[in-house]
Amino acid sequence: MTADATVPHRTTTAATPDVTTAAAGAEAPADRIVPSDPAAVADSLYYSVSHDLRSPLLTMSLSADLITDALARLPEAAGGPVAVALDAMRHGARDMERMLQALTVISRAQRRTLRPSRVGMQTILGGHLVISDVARLGAVEVAVDPVPVLELLDALAAGGTLEVRARVEGDGVLLDCDALGAVVADPEVVQHDTSPLALLVGSLQHHAGTPVEAMARAQVLLERQGGAVHCAGGRLRMRLPLARTGE
Amino acid sequence: MSVYTRPVVIVDDNVDHAVIARTVIASMAPQVEVTTLTDPRGLDRRLAEVERDALVLIDRVLDVTESYGLMRQVGEVRSDLRFVMLSSALSAEDAERAARAGAVASAEKPGSLDGWRSLLARLLDEAEAAQRPPTEREGEGRRGGAVA
Known part of the structure; x- marks a missing residue:
């Protein structure tokens, strides 16, 4: 559809600087508190870079x-x-824009409201091919917000069946997925021992918008809940904290 | 092309974004009256004076303040206005807050002209649909059914 120059387009521009007070009822951004520690400064920088640079x-x-x-x-x-x-x-x-979006994803993961609860592994792993020696693994409970975990497993499955090896170790459930070859364009990058977040920030150009971004996001969300996500030997490993008795 | 009758008010302190939105609307619906408010000062007063039944496209952050409170405040005295919150970066939480503040919708500003055309056509269509038939809208509370 193109502009029709024969039809008048009535426009009023009202940018009159006639009132000197701030807009009444406006709220100061709750998430722009001046940070006092380096981690908070880094988080604030993430937010600024990802949000403020998008506008220009x-x-x-x-x-x-x-x-x-x-x-x-x-x-x-x-x-x-x-x-x-x-x-x-x-x-x-x-x-x-693609690279800024990756930073936005991480920034939002750091600010996202999480709702950890006791979740059975049946809920986490349902629909995937699970290999485990743990008796009644489905009844084992972890203490996490299950949504980020489910999102990551779905992303790794990429519409197919995901093979997950599961075991209980210490105070966590370890999940080991061999899905990287299918979802990472260059599996070489995940052969060595590293975290998805380190990969992402190591080369936004290479990894923004790829499954590495989804893994890095899941890493941030899980680490906030005492879990972990890691790449090693071309496999993705995830640790979910076990729910404590009486928790 | 649908016949759009509702006036549109663009509230954005980024003058470039306001001009682009106005240009896109002009190309799609030249008959629509568009007002742009780009100075964040005194917006409560100026929004209270805009045309009746206007579709108000309001930026999430104006200067250094978020516009949820402004939207809520103006909505209390102008329930005929249809607020839609736009932002360069909009999270799910932002959308929820916008809905709670009275926005009927919220969206991230598209990165392409085609995206803008599609978004604005949808918003104008929805605004027209919400206005028909006029008799059914008498006394209707706009904020009862806000959805993000």
């Missing part, structure tokens, strides 16, 4: 789209240097 990026992307739209009406501009430059600008903006 959006402006650049949309402006490139608007110019492209206008150029489309000029046949002589097609394929010319301006069109090529705009295309490159748009691709660059989308690449930047």
Whole structure:
């Protein structure tokens, strides 16, 4: 749909600086408290980078789209240097958006409200192919918000059946999945012992928007609950804290 | 093309975003009256004076403050306004807060023009649908059925 220049578009711009007080009833952002420790500063930086930089990026992307739209009406501009430059600008903006989105995912994981509860492993592993020596594994309970775990297992299964090895060790249930080859474009990167979050921040360019991002998000969410997510030998390992008796 | 009759108010302190939204609406529905409010100061007063039954597209953060309280406050005196919260980055929690503050919908600002066209067409369609038939809206509380 294109603009119809023959129909008047009535517009009123009202940006009058005639009132000097802040908007009444407005709320200070609750999550912008000035942090006092390095971890909080890093978290605040995540938030700022992921949220605040998106706004000007959006402006650049949309402006490139608007110019492209206008150029489309000029046949002589097609394929010319301006069109090529705009295309490159748009691709660059989308690449930047993909990387900012990865930071947003991590930032939100750090702030997401979690609802840990006693959850049976049957709930966690239902629908997957489980290999375990633990008697009545389904009845073993862990103390986590199950949603991030289920989301990660679903992401790893990628619509198919996921094979999960499970065992109880110490005060946790260890899950070991051999799904990385199927979901990580370059499995070489997870051959060595590392965490998905370290992989992600090590190369946003390489991993943003890939399953490594989903794993890093799950790592943040599980570590907040006393669990862990780790890559080793090309496999993904997850530790879920056992629910304590009487908990 | 649907015939849109509701006026639109764009509240965004990012002038570029306000202009882009206005440009997209102008290309889709040139007959729609669009007001842009880009100065965060005195918004409670100015929003209370906008046209009746307006669709208000309000940014989540205006200057350094979030706009939930402003939306709630204006909604108390202008129940005819239809608030939709937009943001460059909108989490599920943000959407829930927007709904609690009276927004009928909330959305992340799209990163492409096609995305903007699609979003604004949906919002305008929904605003028109909510307005029909007018007799059924008499005395109807807008905030009863807010959904994100």
